[in-house]
Amino acid sequence: MNSFLLQINNLEVNFDTRAGTVQALRGVSLSIAPGETLAIVGESGSGKSVTAQAIMGLIDVPGRISGGDILWEGQPLTAAKVGARHILGKEVTMVFQNPMTSLNPLMTVGAQISEVIELHLGFSRQAARKRAVELLSLVGISGPERRLNQYPHELSGGMRQRVMIAMGIACEPKLLIADEPTTALDVTIQAQILELLAELRETIGLAIILITHDLGIVAGLCDRVAVMYAGQIVETGSVYDIFESPSHPYTQGLIRSTPQLDVKDERLVSISGTPPGLLDPPSGCAFLPRCPAGDGGCDKPQSLKAFGAGAVACCKAGIDAWKEAV
Amino acid sequence: MATSSTHVPSAAAASGLRGAIAELWQDKAAAVGLVIILLLILMAVFAPLIAPYDPAAQAITARLKPPVWMARGTWDHLLGTDNLGRDVLSRIIWGARATLTIGAVTCLLAATLGTLVGLWAGFAGGRTDTLLMRIVDIQVSFPGIFLILLVVAMLGPGIWTLVAVLSMTNWMVYARLIRGIVSSTRQTPYVEAAELIGCKPGRVIFRHILPNLVSPLLTLAILEFTNIVLAEAAVSFLGFGVQPPATSWGLDVASGRDYLFIAWWLVTFPGLTIVATVLSINLFANWLRVTADPEERERRFARAEAAKRRRRTRGANA
Structure with a gap:
């Protein structure tokens, strides 16, 4: 039982709208073991992203979790709970679909990566900066020292997605949730990003939940599939x-x-x-x-x-x- | 599914007004706000029928009478009388006319002028933008009270002079706000798309950009309403605004200030009326702002549902 990193039992998410209650998730159960890669596939509106948001505690009104529970290493994981903050964002991180809008346009890339490290690991500014350089080279960005001082608008889409992934793995999480990480990118960059994810799985033993509607990606990267x-x-x-x-x-x-x-x-x-x-x-x-x-x-x-x-x-x-x- | 999806909107459309009232009733504070606003407007319109006294009628024998519940108070003057023996309640009822007219019309004129200038500057950009915003800058740096005195000296005091002057000194803040929002909204893909499929500038501005401005405009206009009531009081106090025997709430507050320590009711009741008015407008406008935003509207609905559910479970537990 406790060999699972994350376990979701019978999760239900409803959206209260003026037209009625939309049942976005109707009893979803899934689990993921350390180092495993799980793909969640399905067409638009099937509940893939809502599942990811529920795990990260990002369900906001009009949505609500109306049933079921989410267990992290056997313990209930609720965003409202004290301690959840140490898990969400540190041990579980998420890479969003759109690298264009997920970075703050007013902060340099380096400042944004360092922020994660300073916040969760308590590093000093210099140490965080050093770590940010390591991370950027880990995700395959050339000339990382120079990139740190650049703003998001100076980077291409693929670069920005790499920066997002670098932020995602900055605290060496146990689980990375990637919500359609390659949808906004062209195929060559897409392949590089996927290769990067596969590599990270090997090097730091990362478990990945990959949300996608592209079956080709699933076949190449994942161990298990949930449709x-x-x-x-x-x-x-x-x-x-x-x-x-x-x-x-x-x-x-x-x-x-x-x-x-x-x-x-x-x-x-x-x-x-x-x-x-x-x-x-x-x-x-x-x-x-x-x-x-x-x-x-x-x-x-x-x-x-x-x-x-x-x-x-x-x-x-x-x-x-x-x-x-x- | 097919039946329910076609059924629901048609039912909502059939009873548009009733639906809106039902939705307003969900937000009790906003409903109360609207009722108070309507009552105040009715009070202003029917002032001659409601007011117990002529607001200008002086009675030297009944000077500075306190409100009815105080030791020396009488039922003749519910809210007491001022230093000239004028009935405070009657003055509040009559004062609503000047205050509400000046506040509403000035807000409307200033907001319209400012919004048009802001839309024009933000949409046209370039040299037009620079020129219009420099005009705004000049107007902002020009001392308002000086302009007011100048115009009043030329046109003579009166409500409509006051409206014109206050509009002229208050439109700039709208122009600046709107221009900022417009120039950023202009860059959004949906505005570019609208231009691309051949919408004329007028359509782009009024159909695609203007709805984005509803919420900030409402917020700003209400803040400005209070300012204008106070500005009107200041100008009237100087003798350039509302002329006695006519009255306004602001004028009463301003002239009652001299008697603050011996007759607190002179300042308190007109002041409370201003507070109640602004608060009611705020509550209602807040509801209106949310209703104008489809996303916020759904969120409000969901929050209300959640609150209902909490009440139900609490009721079940008790």
């Missing part, structure tokens, strides 16, 4: 199992809608329709209206059950749903 759909995890498993034999029709659809260079004759699948609105989510399987294998039996609530080496929330787990659709 989210409409505020729930519909399938988890090792990256090998998920790609080799996906069990949930949605996962199958996702993978078959990604072009593969080595498979010639298979046509790409497109999953028609849109995800259900979370104002009034269906009580049964949320994927039913879009599922080619669905029938009347799928109307009952689906929960994550062990299937093969992983777990799936589907009463028809394992069947090849898209056979006829192609």
Whole structure:
């Protein structure tokens, strides 16, 4: 039990809006072990980012955590708790999606990195500066001494994302949450950033939660995958199992809608329709209206059950749903 | 899902006014504020019907009577009388006319003028911006009271002279504020996009930029309202503003100052009325500001829901 770094049990997040209550997370459970890399994949609005925000205690009105709990090394982790500050931002850090707006334009890069170090590790200004130089070279920025005195607007997008990662790993965290860290970057920079993350995992034993909708990134970097759909995890498993034999029709659809260079004759699948609105989510399987294998039996609530080496929330787990659709 | 998503907005649209009233009622302080504002306006409009006395009628025998609950107080003068035996309550009721008119009209004129100049300067930029803002600078550095005396000396004292003069000395702060916001909003991608798809400058300014200014404008206008009430009092006290026998709250506060230690009610009641007015406007404007911002509006709703939930659980525990 305590071998997990982070454990989330049955987490529910609701947003109170004037149109009604939006159920953004509907019972999400996941866990991550030290040094492990977990990918959370899913389409827009499936609850990936909300999960990350909930962990970091960043859920703000109109959102609220309405159920479930988050455990850090076995202890409940709530932003309001004394002591959570030492964990959040120090042992758990987050790299945001948009490197353009996540840095303060009025502070030099060096000052921003040093701030993290001075705050959490109690370093003196000089020591923090030295550490900042180390960090910048660690994330592959050339001429780090010069870069320290530059402002964010003087750096390119990829550089800024590296600076964000340098800030993220400044206190040698145990867990880094990367919320679509490469979405705003072009593919060559994207590859470099991912390589950097993989390297950090080896060198400082970092556990990573990678939030993305790009399956290509997942296959290259991650150990385990959790697939989210409409505020729930519909399938988890090792990256090998998920790609080799996906069990949930949605996962199958996702993978078959990604072009593969080595498979010639298979046509790409497109999953028609849109995800259900979370104002009034269906009580049964949320994927039913879009599922080619669905029938009347799928109307009952689906929960994550062990299937093969992983777990799936589907009463028809394992069947090849898209056979006829192609 | 499809039915609920189409149903909800149509129901809200059908009862726009009733919906707004229901939403206002959720914020009790703002609702009370609006009620007080409306009462004050009604009081000003129907002053001749409500006021027990002519505000200028002097009665030497009834000088400096204290309010009714004091030892020497009488029911004839609920809030007492001043040094000339004039009824304080009647003066407050009549004074609402001058104070509210001057405050509201001046705020409106100054805000309009300042906003237009600010929008123009911020949007046009370059030399136009420099020129307009230098005019603002000159106007700011010009002593306001001197300008007021100059204009009043030329036009003669009166409410409308006062409105014109106070507008002329108060619009600059709006221009500066608005210009700053406009020149930064101008750079945002959505404004650039609006220009790119061919919106004319007028449309960009009034449809895409102006809504961003609602909240700072409301905040500033309320702060300025208080300033203007006080400025009006100062000018009236000097004899250049509201002319006796007409009266205003500010004038009463200013002239009651000499009797502060023997007749505290002369300053207190008009002063309290000013406080109540400004506070009510503040409470209501705060609600209005949040309502004008879609994101803030949802947040307010969610906070209200959270408060309701807390009350429910507390009720269940008790």
